[in-house]
Every structure is written in C-alpha cells, then in structure tokens.
Amino acid sequence: xxxxxxxxxxxxxxxxxxxxxxxxxxxxxxxxxxxxxxxxxxxxxxxxxxxxxxxxxxxxxxxxxxxxxxxxxxxxxxxxxxxxxxxxxxxxxxxxxxxxxxxxxxxxxxxxxxxxxxxxxxxxxxxxxxxxxxxxxxxxxxxxxxxxxxxxxxxxxxxxxxxxxxxxxxxxxxxxxxxxxxxxxxxxxxxxxxxxxxxxxxxxxxxxxxxxxxxxxxxxxxxxxxxxx
Numbered sequence: 024x025x026x027x028x029x030x031x032x033x034x035x036x037x038x039x040x041x042x043x044x045x046x047x048x049x050x051x052x053x054x055x056x057x058x059x060x061x062x063x064x065x066x067x068x069x070x071x072x073x074x075x076x077x078x079x080x081x082x083x084x085x086x087x088x089x090x091x092x093x094x095x096x097x098x099x100x101x102x103x104x105x106x107x108x109x110x111x112x113x114x115x116x117x118x119x120x121x122x123x124x125x126x127x128x129x130x131x132x133x134x135x136x137x138x139x140x141x142x143x144x145x146x147x148x149x150x151x152x153x154x155x156x157x158x159x160x161x162x163x164x165x166x167x168x169x170x171x172x173x174x175x176x177x178x179x180x181x182x183x184x185x186x187x188x189x190x191x192x193x194x195x196x197x198x199x200x201x202x203x204x205x206x207x208x209x210x211x212x213x214x215x216x217x218x219x220x221x222x223x224x225x226x227x228x229x230x231x232x233x234x235x236x237x238x239x240x241x242x243x244x245x246x247x248x249x250x251x252x
Contacts, residue, residue, distance in 0.1 A: 044135055044244040046078040046086075046193060052236015054094040059211035059224025060113045061098025063105065066198060068235050070095040074121075076238050083132040088147060092121045096155075096232050098209050115166055115210055117155050119232075121201070123179050125149010135242055140187050147181035151201055159213035159221040169214055175230070177203035185238075195238045203230045 053068030074092030081087060096117045100108040131143035157169040183197030206212040211224040 044080045044242055046076070046080065046240035046242050048076050048193075048238055048240030050074045050076055050090060050092060050234070050236055050238050052234055054096060054235075055233050056096040056098045056209065057231040057233070058098065058206070058209040059228075059230075060108070060115055060209040061100060062102050065200070065231075066233060066235060068233075070097045070116075072234055072236060076240055078127065078240065080133065080135065083134045084129050086127045086129075086133075087124075088127045088149070089124045090122070092123075092234065094119055094121070094232075094234065096208060111164070113160055113164055115158070117158075117208055119153045119155045119175075119208075121151055121153035123149055123151035125179065135187070135193075142184070142186035144182070144184050145195075147183070147197075147199070148179055151177045151179045153177065153201070153203070155208050157207060157214060158210045159217050160210055160223070161221065166210065169217070171214065173205070173207060175203045175205040175208060177201045183238075191242045193238075193240045193242060195240075197234075197236070197238065199234045201232050201234075203232070206230055208232070 050073065052072045054070045054072045055067045057063060057065060072092060072094040074090055077089045079087045096119055099114040100112050101114070103109055125148050127145055127147040129143045129145045133141060133143055153175045154172055155175060157171045157173055158166050159169065161167050179199055179201050181197050181199035183195050185193055185195035188194050206226060206229050208230040211222065212218060212226060213221050
C-alpha cells in the first residue's frame with residue numbers, strides 16, 4: 024500500500040510538472056532614487072538598469088515571479104525642486120543588486136495556449152532584497168566609503184501592461200516602485216560608528232527607488248491545466 028501511494032504521488036507530480044507553462048527573459052530599463060538626496064520626483068529615470076525575469080504561470084490570472092536586477096541608483100541635489108537641497112549640493116551613486124520574489128496578478132485571463140493575441144494590465148508584489156554599499160557625507164559634503172555593504176529589504180509594487188508578440192514571446196512595459204525598510208542607501212543614516220555625527224534628512228522616511236522599463240520573455244512548457252484554480 025505504501026508503494027502504491029508513492030507511485031500515485033509520483034504520477035501526480037509528473038503530471039503537475041508537465042501541465043504548467045513558464046516564462047524566462049530579461050528586464051531592460053532605467054532607475055531613479057527617492058530619498059534624502061536628489062530629486063523627489065517619483066518617476067524620473069536617470070540610470071540604466073538590466074536583469075532577468077522568470078515566471079511560473081499557475082493559473083490564467085496569477086503567476087509566481089522571480090527577478091534579479093542590477094542598477095546604479097543616483098541622487099543629485101542640483102536636480103531637485105527643493106531650494107534647500109540645491110543649496111546643499113550633495114550627490115551620490117550607489118550600485119545595487121536586487122532579487123525579488125512574489126506574485127503577479129493579471130486583470131484579464133492570460134491563457135497562452137489560446138490562438139488569438141492577448142493583452143492585459145497586471146500588478147506584481149512580493150518581497151525584495153537589494154545589496155548596496157555603505158557610505159556617508161563628511162563635513163565638506165564629500166562621499167566617504169564605510170568599506171562595508173548592507174542588504175535593504177523592501178516591498179515591490181509594480182504596475183505593467185503585457186501583450187503577446189511573435190510565437191512564444193511576450194512584451195511588457197512596467198513601472199515598479201520599491202519601498203525599503205532602510206534609510207541608508209543615500210548615506211543619510213550611516214552605520215553606528217558615524218551615525219551621531221553625519222546623519223541628516225528625515226529619519227522617519229525610508230528610501231524608495233523605482234525601476235521603469237520593458238520585459239521580453241520566452242514561454243515554454245506543456246499545456247497548462249487550470250481546472251483546480
């Protein structure tokens with residue numbers, strides 16, 4: 024009886040693994056930072072961004088998604104609308120590597136095995152973690168490295184629109200804001216050794232950054248079975 028159960032479970036696993044459809048591709052776009060240094064505009068792309076995307080379409084209305092993205096976040100006080108920031112004149116660049124995982128929801132059914140062209144808006148959210156360098160501004164406004172790096176945890180909030188193009192290819196345009204649980208990306212809150220002397224800005228407001236761009240993914244896998252969803 025035990026072996027029969029194991030066989031049945033194995034068959035079910037094989038059927039499930041063959042009855043899904045996947046997407047793999049790349050993200051290409053630009054980023055902007057929102058914090059205590061630079062512009063406070065929510066969508067103002069100023070640095071190139073690229074990465075990879077993988078999706079597991081679990082039903083016609085939702086999929087599991089993982090992304091890995093490289094970017095350089097940049098803040099320049101001279102490009103701010105705030106006269107106090109313009110007068111201060113701080114600027115920084117910080118390379119980040121972000122990994123996020125979560126769920127993508129489509130507004131319309133997204134069955135890739137239907138023959139007619141398909142398009143739909145979608146939302147994506149989950150959790151993200153981004154590695155960044157640590158630094159602070161000295162009394163002369165010069166960026167000074169702390170020689171360390173940290174991981175910034177956050178929540179991605181993405182709005183996009185996707186459509187089928189050529190066979191097995193999907194093109195999407197999206198804007199995705201990341202709310203982080205840190206205020207260290209722009210150097211306004213250094214590590215403990217420098218915090219009391221070099222902190223500045225609004226310590227009650229954490230850092231944000233935004234990715235704006237396109238994804239192009241290739242679909243593969245067996246015909247999905249959505250009967251249970």
